[in-house]
Amino acid sequence: MKHLIKGIVASVALSAVMATGVIAEGHKTGGTLVTVLGSNVRNLNSAVQSGIVTGYPGAQLFASPMRYDENWEPQPYLAESWNVSDDGLTVTLNLVKNAKFHDGAPITSEDIAFSVDVIKANHPFKSMFAPVESVDTPDAHTAVLNLSKPHPALMLAMSGQLMSIIPKHIYGDGEITDVKTHPRNNENVVGSGPFKLVEFKNGEHVILERFDDFFIEGRPYLDRVVMRIITDPAARAIAYENGEIHMGAFESLPRIINRLKKVDTLTVTPDGYGAIGPIDWLAMNTAKGPLSDVRVRKAIAYAVDKNFIHKALMQGTAADSTSGIHPDSPFYAAQDGYDVDLEKSAALLDEAGFPVKDGSRMSLTIDFGWPGVKPQVEYVKAALKKVNIDVEVRASADFPTWAKKMGTGDFDMSWDTVFNWGDPVIGVHRTYDSTNILKGVWSNTQSYSNARVDELMAMAAVETDVEKRKALYAEFQEIIADELPVYHTNTLPYHTVFNDKVKNAPMGIWGTSTPIDTVWLDE
Amino acid sequence: MQVLQSFAIRAGYAVILLVAVLVLNFSMMHLAPGDVADTISQSMGGADQELLDQIRADYGLDQPFYIQLGRYIGGVLQFDLGFSFFYNQPVTELILQRLPATLLLVITAQLLALFIGVIMGVVSARKPNGILSHFVTFLALFGYAAPVFWTGILLLIAFSLKVQWFPVAGMQDVTIEGGFWAHFVDVARHMVLPVITLGSLFLALYSRLARATMMETLGSDFVRTAKAKGLSTNQVVYKHALKNSLSPVITLAGLQFSAVISGAVLVEAVFSWPGLGTLAFQSIIARDTPTILGILFFSALVVIVGNLLTDLALRLVDPRVGSKG
Numbered sequence: 001m002k003h004l005i006k007g008i009v010a011s012v013a014l015s016a017v018m019a020t021g022v023i024a025e026g027h028k029t030g031g032t033l034v035t036v037l038g039s040n041v042r043n044l045n046s047a048v049q050s051g052i053v054t055g056y057p058g059a060q061l062f063a064s065p066m067r068y069d070e071n072w073e074p075q076p077y078l079a080e081s082w083n084v085s086d087d088g089l090t091v092t093l094n095l096v097k098n099a100k101f102h103d104g105a106p107i108t109s110e111d112i113a114f115s116v117d118v119i120k121a122n123h124p125f126k127s128m129f130a131p132v133e134s135v136d137t138p139d140a141h142t143a144v145l146n147l148s149k150p151h152p153a154l155m156l157a158m159s160g161q162l163m164s165i166i167p168k169h170i171y172g173d174g175e176i177t178d179v180k181t182h183p184r185n186n187e188n189v190v191g192s193g194p195f196k197l198v199e200f201k202n203g204e205h206v207i208l209e210r211f212d213d214f215f216i217e218g219r220p221y222l223d224r225v226v227m228r229i230i231t232d233p234a235a236r237a238i239a240y241e242n243g244e245i246h247m248g249a250f251e252s253l254p255r256i257i258n259r260l261k262k263v264d265t266l267t268v269t270p271d272g273y274g275a276i277g278p279i280d281w282l283a284m285n286t287a288k289g290p291l292s293d294v295r296v297r298k299a300i301a302y303a304v305d306k307n308f309i310h311k312a313l314m315q316g317t318a319a320d321s322t323s324g325i326h327p328d329s330p331f332y333a334a335q336d337g338y339d340v341d342l343e344k345s346a347a348l349l350d351e352a353g354f355p356v357k358d359g360s361r362m363s364l365t366i367d368f369g370w371p372g373v374k375p376q377v378e379y380v381k382a383a384l385k386k387v388n389i390d391v392e393v394r395a396s397a398d399f400p401t402w403a404k405k406m407g408t409g410d411f412d413m414s415w416d417t418v419f420n421w422g423d424p425v426i427g428v429h430r431t432y433d434s435t436n437i438l439k440g441v442w443s444n445t446q447s448y449s450n451a452r453v454d455e456l457m458a459m460a461a462v463e464t465d466v467e468k469r470k471a472l473y474a475e476f477q478e479i480i481a482d483e484l485p486v487y488h489t490n491t492l493p494y495h496t497v498f499n500d501k502v503k504n505a506p507m508g509i510w511g512t513s514t515p516i517d518t519v520w521l522d523e
Numbered sequence: 524m525q526v527l528q529s530f531a532i533r534a535g536y537a538v539i540l541l542v543a544v545l546v547l548n549f550s551m552m553h554l555a556p557g558d559v560a561d562t563i564s565q566s567m568g569g570a571d572q573e574l575l576d577q578i579r580a581d582y583g584l585d586q587p588f589y590i591q592l593g594r595y596i597g598g599v600l601q602f603d604l605g606f607s608f609f610y611n612q613p614v615t616e617l618i619l620q621r622l623p624a625t626l627l628l629v630i631t632a633q634l635l636a637l638f639i640g641v642i643m644g645v646v647s648a649r650k651p652n653g654i655l656s657h658f659v660t661f662l663a664l665f666g667y668a669a670p671v672f673w674t675g676i677l678l679l680i681a682f683s684l685k686v687q688w689f690p691v692a693g694m695q696d697v698t699i700e701g702g703f704w705a706h707f708v709d710v711a712r713h714m715v716l717p718v719i720t721l722g723s724l725f726l727a728l729y730s731r732l733a734r735a736t737m738m739e740t741l742g743s744d745f746v747r748t749a750k751a752k753g754l755s756t757n758q759v760v761y762k763h764a765l766k767n768s769l770s771p772v773i774t775l776a777g778l779q780f781s782a783v784i785s786g787a788v789l790v791e792a793v794f795s796w797p798g799l800g801t802l803a804f805q806s807i808i809a810r811d812t813p814t815i816l817g818i819l820f821f822s823a824l825v826v827i828v829g830n831l832l833t834d835l836a837l838r839l840v841d842p843r844v845g846s847k848g
Contacts (some may be wrong), residue, residue, distance in 0.1 A: 021829075032698050035648075039805075040610075040805055041611060042563070042609055042611070043611065049566075049567060050567040050568050051566045051567045051568050052568070053566065054566075087526050087758075122610065124567045124568070124569060124570035124571065125566065125568075126571055126573075126574075157572065168593050176729065177577070180611075181581075183612050183768060185611070186611070186612070196721070201620070201796045202610060202612070202617065202621075203619060203620075203801055203805075204623065204693065204694070204797040204800060204804075205693075205697055224698075226697055228693060228697075228699065228795075229693070229795065230692045230693070230795040231792065231795060231801070231805075232692075232793055232795060233794055233795075234676055234679075234791060235679065235691055235692045235794065236692075238679050238680065238683055238691045239683075239691040239692060242683055242684055242686055242687050242691065244690060244691050244692075260778065296756070374637075385598075397555065398555075398557075398807075398810070398818060399562055399563055399565050400554065400555070400556065400557025400558055400559075400561035400810050401556050403557050403561040403564075403565070404557040404561070405556075406554040407561075418569075419568050419569075421568060421697075427568075427569075430569065436571075439571055439572040440564060440570060440571060440572050440575050441561060441564060441565070442564075442568070442569035443569075443571070443572075478831055500739060515644050
């Protein structure tokens with residue numbers, strides 16, 4: 001699960017420290033940690049805005065009921081303990097007694113109930129709390145979530161950036177759906193997390209300051225966290241190197257990652273992305289033309305050399321990915337890949353009724369939505385030429401143009417990157433669920449439909465026994481890898497970069513989408 | 524009176540121009556497939572159809588084109604540039620936050636380029652075949668040919684990484700404490716590289732033009748007369764010839780003002796300068812129509828004001844300009 005980058009001794013040593021748990025002794029307090037955001041923040045309120053850019057400031061401003069350790073085990077956070085009933089239909093959260101919002105008001109079960117309502121009404125990941133029918137508040141420190149069916153995905157959905165507890169007395173002054181445009185989402189934010197907002201200057205920075213009344217004694221260790229907004233990856237790289245920025249996450253350009261790995265003062269690690277779970281794949285439209293034949297999809301997989309993608313395009317920075325689930329997830333079951341075999345590929349195409357005529361078997365299109373993956377689609381074009389498939393690369397002017405094509409099924413193949421977002425129920429099911437066909441970008445855009453897959457996902461969604469759940473997902477992944485609505489190639493090589501001064505850098509499953517209350521500066 | 528009248532006519536043209544800018548751009552934005560709901564869903568890692576529909580309804584994107592356009596123009600006529608879809612902030616507020624940074628960068632770069640460019644032009648015109656003259660020619664070609672973002676990255680590698688004289692990105696270091704002067708010095712340090720990058724492009728133009736016009740002026744009769752009167756060379760060059768060579772340079776500077784603003788988009792992107800350029804770039808990517816239109820509106824205003832100022836400057840150096848009407 002923890003795949004350390006080879007050759008970085010510092011990171012090995014640090015991971016050894018991490019494995020023994022959070023260091024209680026020997027930390028320094030105070031100081032200003034300067035970090036970076038790779039794009040402009042739309043909204044700081046993570047209860048109504050998802051995504052990795054909001055996740056980092058959001059998880060510092062707002063606390064969630066629980067947090068996760070590196071072994072995917074839930075740990076107490078705002079909830080000091082919890083209990084799931086035997087039938088799995090009620091989840092009781094016992095809140096920390098002394099917890100306060102940044103304005104001094106106590107955090108109560110009312111706020112939990114309110115936050116659940118707000119998230120259900122505004123957050124894009126509906127599957128997180130869909131089975132939650134109501135939240136009872138028997139006393140100020142007990143919240144009881146009543147479910148319509150068992151919902152094991154709820155545990156991860158109550159951690160990281162996914163369940164931010166926001167104050168009812170601040171954000172509850174209008175309609176529940178108005179919270180996503182609430183004026184206090186970006187200024188005068190009142191949060192529940194370890195840091196409070198000092199200043200958010202659009203396009204420039206977010207500045208946070210230690211919240212002295214944070215409910216965990218002695219935390220956070222840092223006095224201030226500065227998040228500078230620098231959108232140019234080359235400029236960020238120089239800023240890590242000259243020490244202007246202490247730490248940053250979500251660096252994904254192989255060239256820059258490999259360059260930064262050579263800098264003595266920096267640690268560059270792929271750890272910390274298991275829950276967000278970003279994976280790259282070649283999407284194939286199963287409802288259109290030759291690709292509706294599974295043999296053609298397999299022929300394409302046999303013709304595309306993953307090795308080339310890993311070594312030449314990703315330059316060794318990305319991990320292999322063989323199923324719809326991120327390899328760091330406990331539910332991941334590695335599948336046998338499609339090693340390049342041009343003869344097999346040609347045979348499958350012949351069998352499917354696409355013989356070579358005038359040097360070509362068929363013409364297909366391939367789309368891409370952002371410039372970073374152009375090499376991948378150009379490679380696919382070249383690779384498929386070898387089995388006499390003509391491929392036309394279709395560029396899109398921008399994301400909405402591409403999203404439109406995907407959302408309406410107007411494509412043959414496309415390169416795509418999709419995130420797991422914690423439990424498979426949240427970020428994996430949407431791609432393969434036959435009831436979610438062509439419902440916007442990152443839905444089941446491949447129009448894939450398999451009754452057994454639907455059944456397996458439905459069973460896994462309510463299975464409370466972890467081992468049984470793993471078995472269901474194993475069968476699910478096997479079918480996906482065999483029927484290939486998408487051909488999984490690699491993880492998106494997100495890396496966290498930090499210099500020697502930064503201790504306890506966030507490398508848990510949620511990376512920077514979790515509180516950095518134990519990070520400290522050695523200076 | 525004549526001045527007022529010509530000003531009124533100009534103002535009338537300006538209003539027509541602004542409306543055309545808004546209507547044309549609104550229509551073009553509308554023609555492109557997809558909309559801001561897609562980019563909002565991108566920023567959130569995906570959204571279901573229900574939420575997408577809700578976002579579109581919230582921002583009136585489900586309405587027919589002419590209603591959307593009518594609403595927008597109606598708002599602008601009441602001096603309301605609308606609400607940014609992407610940032611949930613009034614567009615005017617968003618722009619006013621960013622405008623000072625861009626003006627600071629653009630005006631500094633423009634003035635420096637003009638000042639240094641003219642001096643270089645004059646000096647090299649006096650010895651057209653000297654080393655300095657060749658250097659100016661080289662600089663002009665280089666400055667004009669090198670892409671702005673490339674120059675920027677190169678300067679960053681040299682002066683922020685190899686020798687760490689200047690900061691990499693942004694306009695200020697928020698960790699700095701101290702009074703006005705500490706911040707002044709801080710902002711000045713942040714400005715050096717972006718100003719050089721943006722200025723180099725225009726320095727090339729101005730120095731070339733100043734050199735050419737200066738050489739022409741130096742060969743004219745009145746200069747010969749001045750020399751014959753026994754004035755010193757410096758007096759001839761700087762008091763007589765320079766004043767007569769300035770008008771083309773100033774005209775060019777005025778024309779280039781809009782180009783400086785578009786150049787700022789690239790420079791701001793490289794140096795993470797928190798100005799209108801980065802905002803424009805990000806709003807286009809995000810399909811944030813109200814913000815894009817707002818920025819175009821402001822840019823058009825800035826260009827119009829810039830042209831008026833150029834006119835004024837021309838009248839100052841060359842009194843004939845005004846009398847021609």
